[in-house]
Amino acid sequence: MHRNTPSSRPQAQQLQQYLVELVRVLAVATGMTGDAQQAVFLIRNEPLRAFGYKTADALLKKGRADDVIVYLESLAGGASG
Numbered sequence: 276m277h278r279n280t281p282s283s284r285p286q287a288q289q290l291q292q293y294l295v296e297l298v299r300v301l302a303v304a305t306g307m308t309g310d311a312q313q314a315v316f317l318i319r320n321e322p323l324r325a326f327g328y329k330t331a332d333a334l335l336k337k338g339r340a341d342d343v344i345v346y347l348e349s350l351a352g353g354a355s356g
Contacts, residue, residue, distance in 0.1 A: 300335060304317050
């Protein structure tokens, strides 16, 4: 997706799908961290070892939101279970 797409074509299907998936992942990450800003930082900056050190955001852009959610939930379960 081109960097100008959000402002030039906000209705673009690819952008809309990305945003839906981002909200899903953000909800899980916020539940884990307890803080929306920390969750955003995690999604955009934290390299995930299980995915070859790619960030959650990079995986979202490749359509792998479900994989990211399962991974984050497994981390949360391991930390509390």
